[in-house]
Amino acid sequence: MPIYKAPLEDVRFVLDEIVGAGKLAELPGYEDATPDLIAQVLEEGAKLCEEVLFPLNQSGDGEGCTFENGVVRTPKGFKEAYGTYIEAGWQGLSCDPAYGGQGLPKLVNTMLEEFICSANLSFGMYPGLSLGAYNALSTYGSEALKQRFLGRLVDGTWAGTMCLTEPHCGTDLGLIRTKAVPQEDGSHTITGTKIFISAGEHDLTENILHLVLARLPDAPAGTRGISLFLVPKFLPNEDGGVGPRNGVACGSIEHKMGIKASATCVMNFEDATGWLVGEPHKGMRAMFVMMNAARLAVGIQGLGVAEVSYQNAVAYAKERLQGRSLKGAAHPDKPADPIIVHPDVRRNLLTARAYTEGARALGALVGYKLDVAEKHADEKTRKEADEFVQLMTPIVKALFTDIGFESANIAVQVHGGHGFIWETGVEQYVRDARICQIYEGTNGVQALDLVGRKLPQDMGRLLRRFFHPVGAEIEADMENEELAEFVLPLAKAFAKLQQATAIIAQKGLKDPEEAGAAATDYLRLFGLVALGWMWLRMVKAAQAKLAAGEGNAAFLEAKIRTARFYMAKLLPQTNALFITIMAGSKPLMEMEEAAF
Structure with missing residues (x-):
């Protein structure tokens, strides 16, 4: 049976020592968000995830969702767990108190999302999509729509979805055909079919609010002619309660490789009543x-799967007896040594650990910048924080989900043949993690977004939000002998990233395929440097606390040793990535299409 414990000690270390979450209480509206309060909230969230959500993960995978006569039912226990979730107010954790939310920082919600995704990724899809609908509606909805619907999303009694994809188009939304026809009362009728709609139909809430992309009759071609509409499953009564059924129905659910307890639906809209958003x-x-x-949230999904995969791999490696250490019996009192004594097993475990803990630190930093971008009193500071988030969004989405899939595969590998068996639980993580590299824009699309939009935006202004602080930190630490084994590898990798950035920018102006051919390797290179930056920060924090005699010495020593592994064994991948980037587009594009 799989295991899971929320990594509270590591989260507290990241928040306190790396991100400086104590500064959140200085932001307007976050005065009560002290480190102690944040720690208490996350401790309670951890209990929910460990005791309520995690026990349903494997059974939910085995049972899956069912579809009959237009009705979708979630697996046994999910409805009760969702009731527990919303009764405790978790859905509104970071939502505006004006609509019933608790108004806590987005950073806190980011950390909670990791716990949820480790415990039960399928379950996390439902409240996650509702939060996405809340974000769009609170930003662009009219005051009437906000007053009518936001409170229901915040308290979790109504859920939300995002309806983009159609049978003939995925990423290219300019091709959508769903129609919206204006009505005399200011509403619109929506007609069309959407596919791959997560949580499009389920039994967890009394109503579902669909945010649907559609075209008005006078819409120009392409993405410039797309409008957004709010289409509820049930039309609200005058008192705000559930009224008559709207013209929207689930046509079927997909039978999938993973996240089987999350309903993925075909949604049919037939003259459904909707209201324009924006x-x-x-x-x-x-x-x-x-x-x-959603892209940031999917990145956190990858992180969550990476963490639970690592925990299960470590637990198995410590208890599985097989062979003897290469140096002789490490546990002579036992018939064989646990496999954790073997170098290759340790390579696997440390790879998953170094990626996961580095990603947690980077994800927390992005979460913190989200709060700064929204709440800080200084406009320039808000703008710079927002630019950092924009730059890092495709990196978090693609890198973290790649890490999640890699770590899940590592867990299976460490388990050996037992990892291939459903009962041990780790093969589910491979299946669940795989979708994260696909939905909300494939990781290849994220790479194109990075090189095609983020790099050239305003003559590289977004890049400065990363390059300047990293360069300054490297320069400040170069003369510190205690940091030499950490800062020198990072400095070399950072130089490769700077060089690759300049070359891609130069070549991409002349030939867009040059940038496209380099995109995936460049994103990975960028991401590895970003994790290296986080590891340098973590080493400095750990060394400082050890020198002061503070904290858990074993935990801090392990941090430093994991950082050493990352810098020596994983960061050097940047050299090979740089070489492949320099190879250009010719090896990819010279092949005639007919030759494939």
Whole structure:
């Protein structure tokens, strides 16, 4: 049976020592968000995830969702768990108190999302999508729509979805055909079919609010002609309660490789009543509020799967007796040594650990910057924080989900043949993690977004939000002998990243395929340097606490040793990535299409 314990000690270390979450209480509206309060909230969230959500993960995978006569039922226990979740107010954790939310920082919600995704990724899809709908509606919805619907999303009695994809188009949303026809009362009728709609239909809430992309009759072609509409499953009564059924129905659910307890639906809209969100033909701008938040959230999904995969791999490696240490019996009192004595097993475990803990630190930093971008009193500071988040969004989404899939595969490998068996639980993590590299824009699309949009934006202004602080920190630490084994590898990798950035920018101006050919390798290179930056920070914090005689010495020593592994064994991948980037587009593009 699989195991899971929320990594509270590591989260506290990251928040206190790396991100400086204590500064959140200085932001307007976050005065009560002290480190102690945040720690208490996350401790309670950990209990929910460990005791309520995690026990349903494997059974939910085995049972899956069912579809009959237009009704979707979630696996046994999910409805009760969701009731527990919303009764405790978790859905509104970071939502505006004006609509019933608790108004806590987005950073706190980011950390909770990791716990939820480790414990039960399928379950996390339902409240996660509702939060995305809340974000879009609170940003672009009219005051009437906000007053009518936001409170229901915040308290969790109603759920939300995002309806983008159609049978003939995925990433290219300019091809959508769903129609919206204006009505005399100011509403619109929505007609069309959407596919791959997560949580499109389920039995957890009394109503579901669909945010749907559609075209008005006078819409220009392409993405410039897309509008966003709010389409509820049930139309609300005058008192705000559930009224008559709207013209929206689930046609079927998908039978999937993973996240089987999350309903993935075909949704049919037939003259369904909906209301415009934002301006006509400006739907993509509103939808990107959801999509960008969703991309960060999917990155955290990858982190969550990485953490639970690592925990299970370690537990098995410590208890599985097989062979003897290469140096002789490490446990002569036992018939064989646990496999954790073997170098290759340790390589696997440390790889998953170094990636996971580095990603947690980077994800927390991005979560903190989200709060600064929204709440800080200084406009320049808000803008710079937002630019950092924009730059890091495709990196978090792609890198973290790659890490999640890699760590899940490592867990199976460490388990050997037992890892291939359903009962041990780790093969589920491989299946669940795989979708994270695909939805909300494939990781290849994230790489194109990085090189095609983020790099050239305003002559590279976004890059400065990363390059300047990293360069300054490296320069400040170069003369510190205690940091030499950590800062020198990072400095070399950072130099490769700077060089690759300049070359891609130069070549991409002349030939877009040059940038496209380098995109995936460049994103990985960028991400590895970003994790290296986090590891340098963590080493400095650990060394300082050890020198002061503070904290858990064993935990801090392990931090330093994990950092050493990262710098020596994982960060050098940047050299090979740089070489492949320099190879250009010719090896990819010279092959004739007919030769494939």
